Amino acid sequence: MSKRSNSGRTIDPALLRGLTEARVSRRGLLQAGALGLGMAALGPLAARTARAAERDWEAWWKQQKPTDELVFANWPYYIDVADKGAKNPSLDDFTKASGIKVKYLEVIQGNAPFYAKIAPVLKAGQSIGYDLMVMTNTWQLTELVMQDWLVPLWKEKLPNFKKYASPSVVSPDYDKGNRYTLAWQSGFTGIAYNPKLTKREITSIDDLWDPAFAGHVGMMSDITELGSVALLKLGIDPAKSTKADWEKAAKVLKEQKDKGLVRQYYDQSYITALEHGDTWISQAWSGDVFQANAKGFKDLKFVAPKEGVMLWHDNMMIPVGAKNPLSALAWMNFYYTPKTAALIEDYVNYVCPVPDAKDVILKDLQDPDVANSVLVFPTEAMYAKAHDFYTFKSYAEYQSWNSVFTPIIQG
Amino acid sequence: MSGRGKARAGAGSARAERAPARRRDRRIGKAAVPYLLGLPSWVYLLLFFLVPLASMLALSAAVGDPIVGYSYGGHFAEFLDAIGQYHRQLLRSFYYGALATLVTLAIAYPAAYWIAFHGGRHKSTYLFLIMLPFFVSFVIRTVAWQFILADQGFLFGQLKSWGLISDRFYILSTQWAVIGGLVYNGLAYYVLPLYVAIEKIDRRVVRAAGDLYADPASTFLRVILPLSAPGVFAGFLLVFVTDVGDFVNAQILGGPGTYMVGNVIQDSFFVNQDYPMAAALSSILMFLLMVAIFLYARAFGRERIQEYAA
Numbered sequence: 006m007s008k009r010s011n012s013g014r015t016i017d018p019a020l021l022r023g024l025t026e027a028r029v030s031r032r033g034l035l036q037a038g039a040l041g042l043g044m045a046a047l048g049p050l051a052a053r054t055a056r057a058a059e060r061d062w063e064a065w066w067k068q069q070k071p072t073d074e075l076v077f078a079n080w081p082y083y084i085d086v087a088d089k090g091a092k093n094p095s096l097d098d099f100t101k102a103s104g105i106k107v108k109y110l111e112v113i114q115g116n117a118p119f120y121a122k123i124a125p126v127l128k129a130g131q132s133i134g135y136d137l138m139v140m141t142n143t144w145q146l147t148e149l150v151m152q153d154w155l156v157p158l159w160k161e162k163l164p165n166f167k168k169y170a171s172p173s174v175v176s177p178d179y180d181k182g183n184r185y186t187l188a189w190q191s192g193f194t195g196i197a198y199n200p201k202l203t204k205r206e207i208t209s210i211d212d213l214w215d216p217a218f219a220g221h222v223g224m225m226s227d228i229t230e231l232g233s234v235a236l237l238k239l240g241i242d243p244a245k246s247t248k249a250d251w252e253k254a255a256k257v258l259k260e261q262k263d264k265g266l267v268r269q270y271y272d273q274s275y276i277t278a279l280e281h282g283d284t285w286i287s288q289a290w291s292g293d294v295f296q297a298n299a300k301g302f303k304d305l306k307f308v309a310p311k312e313g314v315m316l317w318h319d320n321m322m323i324p325v326g327a328k329n330p331l332s333a334l335a336w337m338n339f340y341y342t343p344k345t346a347a348l349i350e351d352y353v354n355y356v357c358p359v360p361d362a363k364d365v366i367l368k369d370l371q372d373p374d375v376a377n378s379v380l381v382f383p384t385e386a387m388y389a390k391a392h393d394f395y396t397f398k399s400y401a402e403y404q405s406w407n408s409v410f411t412p413i414i415q416g
Numbered sequence: 417m418s419g420r421g422k423a424r425a426g427a428g429s430a431r432a433e434r435a436p437a438r439r440r441d442r443r444i445g446k447a448a449v450p451y452l453l454g455l456p457s458w459v460y461l462l463l464f465f466l467v468p469l470a471s472m473l474a475l476s477a478a479v480g481d482p483i484v485g486y487s488y489g490g491h492f493a494e495f496l497d498a499i500g501q502y503h504r505q506l507l508r509s510f511y512y513g514a515l516a517t518l519v520t521l522a523i524a525y526p527a528a529y530w531i532a533f534h535g536g537r538h539k540s541t542y543l544f545l546i547m548l549p550f551f552v553s554f555v556i557r558t559v560a561w562q563f564i565l566a567d568q569g570f571l572f573g574q575l576k577s578w579g580l581i582s583d584r585f586y587i588l589s590t591q592w593a594v595i596g597g598l599v600y601n602g603l604a605y606y607v608l609p610l611y612v613a614i615e616k617i618d619r620r621v622v623r624a625a626g627d628l629y630a631d632p633a634s635t636f637l638r639v640i641l642p643l644s645a646p647g648v649f650a651g652f653l654l655v656f657v658t659d660v661g662d663f664v665n666a667q668i669l670g671g672p673g674t675y676m677v678g679n680v681i682q683d684s685f686f687v688n689q690d691y692p693m694a695a696a697l698s699s700i701l702m703f704l705l706m707v708a709i710f711l712y713a714r715a716f717g718r719e720r721i722q723e724y725a726a
Contacts, residue, residue: 117686124482151483220584221567228687262672269589269671274562282568283588400481400689407688415505415680416673 066159066330073105075332078138080319081111082296083190085352095348099339105332113139115272120145123324127154132326137333139189142179142318142394143229144403146186149322155185156323162334163187165341173388174318174358178244179396186320187337190292191356193380193391194230194315197279197289199304207286210238210310214257215286219266223278223287224258226270228410229394230315231258234288237312237392244393251409258413270414279305291380292355307380309390316356316391344369351375357382476696482689491692498696502680506700509677510708512591513660516598520606520655521648523599528610528647529640532617543611550604558597558668565593565669589671597665602658606651613647614640649716657705677701 077096085095096107113119119140123133140146149155166187174188198207203218213222213234225231233243235254246254261267268284276293278284280302294307321340323333339345341358347365350357351372357363360382367376379387397403479489499506531542549557564571565588575581587593617640625635663678670676677697684694 115686117689121686121689128485148482220586267672268586272667274668277562281562281566282573283566283586400483404481404688404690411683411688414672415502415675415683 062157063159069331071331072329073332074108074136074329075105075336076108076110076134076136076329077333077336078110078112078135079189080113080139083111083139083319083353084109085349095340095345098345098348099336102339103332103335105329105335107336110135116141116143116145120148124152127152127324127326130326132328133324134328135324136327136329137321137323137336139319139321142177142320142396144397146179146320146322147397147403148400149324150180150185154325156325156327156330157184158187158323158337159334162331163338163341165338169341169343169346169359169361171358171360173316173356173383173391177318178393179318180320186322187341188318188358189321189340190353191316191318191358193291193309193356193383193387194225194234194317195289195291195307195309196286197276197294197305197307198286199279199282200306201304202282202285207306207308208311210234210312212286212310213288214238214261214266216264216266218285219264221268221283221285222261222266223275223284223289224261224267224270225275225288226272226414228407228414230288231270231414232406232410233315233392233394237310237315240312242392243315243395246395248405248409251406255409255413258410262413262416290355292353295354295378295380309387313390313392316388316393319355350381354378354381356380472695473699476692476699478692478695482691486691494692494696495700498693498700502677502697505675505677505680506697506704508675509660509701510704512595512598512666512676513656513662516595516602516659517606517652517656519595519599520602521652524603524606524610524651525648528607528614531607532611532614543608546604546607554601555664555668558601558664561593561597561600561669562588588669589674591670591674593669593671594666594674594676597669598659598662601662601665602655605654605658609651609654610644610647613644613650617643645716652712653709657709660705661701 084093086092087094093107093109096109100106119138126133140149160183166183170188174191176182177188180186196207196210196213198212200206202221203212212218213224215222224234232251232254235258236243236246236250238257239250239253241250241254269278271278271284271287275284275287275289276297279287279289280297280300289307291307294305297305321333321337323330327333340349343359343361343365346357346359347362347370350359350362351366351370354375363376363382366372375381383391395406397406474488475486476494477489477491478486479491480486527546531539535542563569565586566572567586567588568576572581572585572587576583576585587596621643622635622639625639630638660676661678663676663682666674666676666679667682681694681697681701684690684697
């Protein structure tokens with residue numbers, strides 16, 4: 006899921022580049038040796054020396070030496086900027102406070118393509134060159150955990166998380182006890198619409214099925230989002246759903262498509278379609294609508310439909326092979342302070358994991374629009390409406406979800 | 417390949433003539449020269465074509481999943497699964513590809529004809545103008561059409577405000593937008609070979625047709641068109657093959673029900689991580705394209721495919 010960026014980019018370059026990269030298992034390679042030596046170039050031969058889970062991580066952490074560097078991989082438009090993008094005040098503050106220089110890279114365009122890029126390297130037991138990266142709580146995160154490609158966090162070095170983190174990001178379903186991840190931002194998936202075109206107020210997910218909007222309803226091509234909204238429509242909590250529920254959801258989605266209601270199954274470009282008026286009503290991520298309003302598309306509105314909204318989390322994590330793991334911990338701890346979180350939140354406008362940042366945005370940064378938004382600092386009522394994604398427990402489960410929902414978008 | 421090989425053999429023998437005093441036993445070395453010179457190409461082909469191709473075929477029949485890894489298991493039923501699940505998208509790709517290529521030809525031919533026959537001394541300027549948009553990235557160019565064709569954009573928004581078309585009318589997200597995108601993106605690749613072919617036509621032959629009382633229509637149909645056939649042929653191959661495998665236009669300009677096989681392959685790789693399915697679909701697509709090209713070459717004459725497609 007790529008959810009930020011107002012660039013209107015629909016296909017990311019990583020994906021275009023990556024299409025030719027085959028991923029071959031070590032065992033497969035050895036068996037296929039007869040096919041030619043050249044194949045060795047395609048797949049990793051180096052075996053991982055020790056499975057990550059079997060290591061004594063506390064001892065490992067204690068062996069690590071502090072460094073003065075941090076390589077941070079993140080999504081575009083996902084941190085505060087000043088001087089037209091030349092500076093990141095929050096990172097500069099961190100460097101001042103700790104002496105650690107941060108190399109901040111906006112290299113993640115989507116969970117799946119990013120995973121496809123790093124997996125072969127990690128499988129080969131090599132370092133991917135990042136000390137910290139941000140990924141959403143979807144299948145690829147589960148996969149990273151299953152493959153033992155994440156370093157368990159050393160809680161002793163993260164006192165601020167305990168002190169300041171919002172309850173909504175503490176010990177989430179997909180990472181019990183925050184063993185591997187701390188939230189960077191969360192966000193809601195609800196409905197955005199243009200009242201000038203719909204000519205009425207939108208309050209319900211059923212409105213996405215309203216024949217009056219035929220040909221102008223935007224749905225997401227991300228099948229986790231697509232399936233989840235249909236489950237909510239049916240009154241089913243996605244996190245607790247079963248395969249039978251998925252099939253029911255697929256049925257209503259198919260009806261919606263067959264009746265010609267759906268304009269397109271959009272990736273990040275859904276927001277451009279809304280801005281252009283191609284879609285009148287669409288599934289949408291909260292922060293995008295905020296940013297579209299700021300860009301001048303003032304008509305667009307975001308609503309949390311009465312049936313509920315999806316709440317997703319983008320998480321910071323340390324991949325195995327990280328060269329500066331202590332620096333990564335230091336940044337995580339620094340991030341979980343009201344001041345730093347406020348600096349970033351005032352720019353990013355998704356859901357802030359540090360509730361106390363609200364006062365800083367209100368008083369020090371003087372930005373009541375952001376501070377008082379229930380989409381940035383959700384109220385209890387808003388959280389009560391929020392649902393988590395279904396957490397896939399195995400590849401077979403993920404495949405099963407895919408086999409139910411992909412036929413809808415692949416038409 | 418073979419053409420280049422011959423050229424090199426020619427160069428080798430020319431050198432042999434210049435050095436007549438060489439001993440006989442060194443001739444064997446000389447005979448090997450063209451092959452040695454061709455070696456880099458062979459290594460290149462082996463490493464970057466044959467090995468990946470073999471790997472793709474082997475991966476198609478692999479078993480496993482991304483967690484435990486894939487191993488080559490001879491699971492050839494994957495090909496049948498792929499066809500069973502995605503025959504609609506495969507057929508659609510060929511239909512879009514064929515239609516788009518024919519429309520491209522219909523637009524490119526007059527343009528190439530006009531430049532070749534009436535371009536005068538500005539020929540290269542006109543060709544450059546046709547090439548110009550292609551200096552911009554493929555994806556950006558296609559995204560630009562989203563702006564042009566937007567429902568409330570400057571084109572349709574204006575027509576709607578004049579009441580010329582219904583408020584609900586749209587082109588984006590339909591198959592016509594996808595086919596239109598394919599035509600637009602393939603245009604230069606058709607104009608260039610057509611231009612080269614038409615430009616080569618001996619003007620005296622055209623004049624001779626007139627002298628023999630052929631009217632302009634029959635001059636075109638019986639003289640110019642057959643003589644430009646190599647361009648039509650080469651351009652068709654270039655454009656058709658890229659159109660059938662395209663996924664960008666369908667993704668950016670398409671809607672529900674315009675999925676092409678390229679999009680399915682992309683999903684299989686990045687969303688489902690079902691690499692055997694992606695590899696099997698790629699192999700099937702390649703095989704079908706090869707069959708289509710072979711039949712096409714048979715219909716148009718064998719010497720041409722060697723001459724122009726090589």
